[in-house]
Amino acid sequence: MSSHSWFDIPRGSHFSLANIPFGIISSTSSTTPHVAIAIGNHALDLAIFAANNGFSALSTIQPHQAVFSQPTLNAFATLGRPIHAVVRKYIQSVFVKDTPYPEVLKTNSSLQKQAIFPLKEVQTHLPFKIGDYTDFYAGLNHAYNVGVLFRGPANALQPNYKHLPVGYHGRASSVVVSGTPIRRPNGQILENPAAEQKLPSLSPCRKLDIELELGAFVCRANRMGEPVPISKAQDSLFGVVLMNDWSARDVQAWEYVPLGPFNAKNFGTSISAWVVLADALEPFLVKGLENDTQILPYLQEKNAESVYDIKLQVDLKTSSGQSSTICRTSSRNLLWSFPQMLTHHSITGCPLQVGDLLGSGTISGLEPSERGSLLEQTANGKVSIKLSGEEERRFLEDGDEVTITGVCGSDDGALVGFGDCVGIIEPALKL
Amino acid sequence: MSSHSWFDIPRGSHFSLANIPFGIISSTSSTTPHVAIAIGNHALDLAIFAANNGFSALSTIQPHQAVFSQPTLNAFATLGRPIHAVVRKYIQSVFVKDTPYPEVLKTNSSLQKQAIFPLKEVQTHLPFKIGDYTDFYAGLNHAYNVGVLFRGPANALQPNYKHLPVGYHGRASSVVVSGTPIRRPNGQILENPAAEQKLPSLSPCRKLDIELELGAFVCRANRMGEPVPISKAQDSLFGVVLMNDWSARDVQAWEYVPLGPFNAKNFGTSISAWVVLADALEPFLVKGLENDTQILPYLQEKNAESVYDIKLQVDLKTSSGQSSTICRTSSRNLLWSFPQMLTHHSITGCPLQVGDLLGSGTISGLEPSERGSLLEQTANGKVSIKLSGEEERRFLEDGDEVTITGVCGSDDGALVGFGDCVGIIEPALKL
Numbered sequence: 001m002s003s004h005s006w007f008d009i010p011r012g013s014h015f016s017l018a019n020i021p022f023g024i025i026s027s028t029s030s031t032t033p034h035v036a037i038a039i040g041n042h043a044l045d046l047a048i049f050a051a052n053n054g055f056s057a058l059s060t061i062q063p064h065q066a067v068f069s070q071p072t073l074n075a076f077a078t079l080g081r082p083i084h085a086v087v088r089k090y091i092q093s094v095f096v097k098d099t100p101y102p103e104v105l106k107t108n109s110s111l112q113k114q115a116i117f118p119l120k121e122v123q124t125h126l127p128f129k130i131g132d133y134t135d136f137y138a139g140l141n142h143a144y145n146v147g148v149l150f151r152g153p154a155n156a157l158q159p160n161y162k163h164l165p166v167g168y169h170g171r172a173s174s175v176v177v178s179g180t181p182i183r184r185p186n187g188q189i190l191e192n193p194a195a196e197q198k199l200p201s202l203s204p205c206r207k208l209d210i211e212l213e214l215g216a217f218v219c220r221a222n223r224m225g226e227p228v229p230i231s232k233a234q235d236s237l238f239g240v241v242l243m244n245d246w247s248a249r250d251v252q253a254w255e256y257v258p259l260g261p262f263n264a265k266n267f268g269t270s271i272s273a274w275v276v277l278a279d280a281l282e283p284f285l286v287k288g289l290e291n292d293t294q295i296l297p298y299l300q301e302k303n304a305e306s307v308y309d310i311k312l313q314v315d316l317k318t319s320s321g322q323s324s325t326i327c328r329t330s331s332r333n334l335l336w337s338f339p340q341m342l343t344h345h346s347i348t349g350c351p352l353q354v355g356d357l358l359g360s361g362t363i364s365g366l367e368p369s370e371r372g373s374l375l376e377q378t379a380n381g382k383v384s385i386k387l388s389g390e391e392e393r394r395f396l397e398d399g400d401e402v403t404i405t406g407v408c409g410s411d412d413g414a415l416v417g418f419g420d421c422v423g424i425i426e427p428a429l430k431l
Numbered sequence: 432m433s434s435h436s437w438f439d440i441p442r443g444s445h446f447s448l449a450n451i452p453f454g455i456i457s458s459t460s461s462t463t464p465h466v467a468i469a470i471g472n473h474a475l476d477l478a479i480f481a482a483n484n485g486f487s488a489l490s491t492i493q494p495h496q497a498v499f500s501q502p503t504l505n506a507f508a509t510l511g512r513p514i515h516a517v518v519r520k521y522i523q524s525v526f527v528k529d530t531p532y533p534e535v536l537k538t539n540s541s542l543q544k545q546a547i548f549p550l551k552e553v554q555t556h557l558p559f560k561i562g563d564y565t566d567f568y569a570g571l572n573h574a575y576n577v578g579v580l581f582r583g584p585a586n587a588l589q590p591n592y593k594h595l596p597v598g599y600h601g602r603a604s605s606v607v608v609s610g611t612p613i614r615r616p617n618g619q620i621l622e623n624p625a626a627e628q629k630l631p632s633l634s635p636c637r638k639l640d641i642e643l644e645l646g647a648f649v650c651r652a653n654r655m656g657e658p659v660p661i662s663k664a665q666d667s668l669f670g671v672v673l674m675n676d677w678s679a680r681d682v683q684a685w686e687y688v689p690l691g692p693f694n695a696k697n698f699g700t701s702i703s704a705w706v707v708l709a710d711a712l713e714p715f716l717v718k719g720l721e722n723d724t725q726i727l728p729y730l731q732e733k734n735a736e737s738v739y740d741i742k743l744q745v746d747l748k749t750s751s752g753q754s755s756t757i758c759r760t761s762s763r764n765l766l767w768s769f770p771q772m773l774t775h776h777s778i779t780g781c782p783l784q785v786g787d788l789l790g791s792g793t794i795s796g797l798e799p800s801e802r803g804s805l806l807e808q809t810a811n812g813k814v815s816i817k818l819s820g821e822e823e824r825r826f827l828e829d830g831d832e833v834t835i836t837g838v839c840g841s842d843d844g845a846l847v848g849f850g851d852c853v854g855i856i857e858p859a860l861k862l
Contacts, residue, residue, distance in 0.1 A: 188778075429658070
């Protein structure tokens with residue numbers, strides 16, 4: 001498909017003509033953050049594009065063009081999925097080789113210069129103003145592995161696990177865009193959990209971990225008291241990002257009873273900068289993990305193919321500069337789909353808002369190399385994993401840089417990818 | 432003190448000259464929500480007041496007057512506690528009998544007519560745009576009572592309880608202002624928890640409960656990665672509201688392992704409309720409950736008097752029209768203060784933002800009549816409590832109206848009160 005564009009889209013690019021993900025950028029020449037799309041190694045600033053008659057051939061969007069000048073995607077998302085689809089298709093038609101609208105961009109070198117920026121030269125920003133962030137636990141293999149570590153194989157999964165998408169409210173203010181450094185948190189930890197007397201200390205986290213997840217953004221609000229039926233849940237989902245839900249395992253172990261993780265999770269959650277629209281991901285819907293439980297009708301989906309088959313990879317680069325792939329898996333390893341999570345979330349009447357973020361929970365496959373957290377890979381630090389250059393890790397060290405990548409489809413120039421989600425660990429603040 | 436105002440402030444009013452709480456109002460004659468203060472049975476619209484030279488004698492505030500035209504208190508709160516103090520004192524001086532500024536309001540009957548509204552005629556709105564809402568569990572007696580119910584007296588409190596303010600991330604989007612009806616949620620419940628096979632059903636909640644809490648609003652942001660030391664935590668606290676954290680106990684019992692309460696808490700949290708400034712509450716600081724544990728230095732306060740002695744009361748009016756007081760206690764029944772909660776919250780570097788809401792957790796005294804939830808009062812529905820008119824309750828029924836009131840000080844015309852926090856239970860949606 002890339003050969004079908006007049007624009008240079010390198011083979012292997014995550015941002016092919018089949019994708020058209022949305023994000024927020026600024027640059028030295030255009031310092032106000034605007035809505036943009038990514039294509040190949042470039043970004044098209046849609047505010048500049050719109051101001052220069054870029055959407056002149058798309059009457060549907062003309063009354064709404066102000067949304068592209070916003071510093072977040074919230075206003076664009078609010079327009080609804082039919083509009084997102086129209087805009088994406090229109091942009092595809094502008095970039096296709098035989099575009100019916102050559103004057104818009106193909107032959108308009110002045111607008112190309114004004115509105116198109118190399119990705120390397122733009123600053124990406126958090127794509128949404130996030131109202132609430134909810135993190136689910138839909139990665140069955142992860143939940144099982146963690147359950148085995150803490151409760152043994154017989155009780156690994158709690159009785160509710162296969163009946164409802166277990167989740168908890170997360171911290172919205174500490175969700176950051178890919179590239180933001182993550183400072184190792186200080187927190188209360190119990191150095192000697194086996195001791196009779198439980199005496200915690202305040203310490204830099206010693207069990208700093210990753211969680212490989214997907215995040216989905218909500219694009220339709222429901223009123224308080226009015227659940228979103230499963231048949232309508234897809235309409236509420238704007239698109240998907242990669243997510244690393246950094247976790248302080250030692251803080252978590254001490255604090256989490258009886259109300260769940262709190263400080264262990266509120267110091268940072270990284271997401272990829274480019275949001276891949278639900279429409280772009282539709283060809284990659286597959287059946288998720290088999291649920292051998294009879295689930296209640298409100299969670300039953302008409303279409304069994306409701307989770308995405310996204311190839312996911314986690315790379316760890318240490319301060320020595322050596323990089324190692326520590327996990328390869330697929331997001332099909334989920335027991336619950338985003339529509340199921342969203343419907344369950346709202347069944348009580350909880351009002352979801354545009355810009356809310358739903359995390360999938362950690363995604364792990366069955367094999368050791370497919371585990372999406374170090375907690376699982378090292379059995380909570382009991383063993384170490386080998387990295388390139390004779391290094392090894394139980395948990396993250398200062399200077400470690402973690403990169404998550406995700407991509408769908410085969411490399412024939414029509415990849416639908418997420419770019420990456422990166423974070424480097426900075427030393428803890430000295431208190 | 433009320434006898435010292437030229438304005439009619441009825442004896443017994445929660446909104447005496449010693450108070451001056453802030454909120455957001457609109458009225459039929461001024462339909463745009465504005466910042467206001469409550470005084471006696473009236474509200475003063477500060478946007479109208481400012482537009483008519485109300486602040487002409489207060490040069491400090493003049494560059495900032497636009498904050499009063501906002502539909503939330505966020506911008507005003509951002510100005511910081513010294514400015515809140517100056518504005519409150521100035522308004523007190525405008526209303527005092529021998530005001531040095533009679534021309535501002537006392538002798539300006541035109542402005543009185545324009546800017547002062549009977550409370551009965553105004554609509555109050557959610558006072559803040561809430562970024563994140565965190566609910567703590569600082570009510571020791573409540574935590575103990577609930578622990579006894581579920582784990583017995585020997586293990587009632589978890590080992591961490593006296594070392595850190597246990598808390599969890601709540602749902603910001605469903606925090607509503609007093610008076611908003613609460614629809615009984617539907618949710619997954621386990622009708623027969625004792626059965627071998629755990630088969631949940633989707634049902635209207637049968638164990639709908641209240642939680643008597645205080646809420647505190649944050650007025651100063653900290654940057655990600657930079658904790659707020661305990662010595663500075665008071666500067667980050669704007670003021671306090673009454674809070675009813677409605678809870679679906681049957682939903683909670685089934686869903687809460689291992690990540691904590693989720694749907695059981697996300698269908699509604701009511702707060703009182705008027706935020707009492709931290710300054711107004713300072714005279715009512717007392718020592719909280721004794722902590723017999725050596726707490727870590729980062730949580731140690733210089734001043735042992737750090738929780739508020741607010742008289743709290745919960746009334747339940749059934750659809751028969753009969754009202755019964757079901758709880759009387761004091762907010763001194765907390766093990767942790769708001770500064771301790773805030774500092775612990777940020778110790779990992781979690782960024783707090785202006786408008787964040789911190790809940791205290793349910794407040795209960797030692798006596799049965801002092802318990803702040805029906806869960807405790809009825810031993811999770813095992814016994815019923817008697818109401819007036821030979822009615823009784825285990826949990827809330829449709830049509831029940833719950834009113835929380837809170838007030839400090841003695842009734843010599845200088846009460847500092849919160850008004851009330853009211854919610855009526857509507858029947859569940861038929862699914």
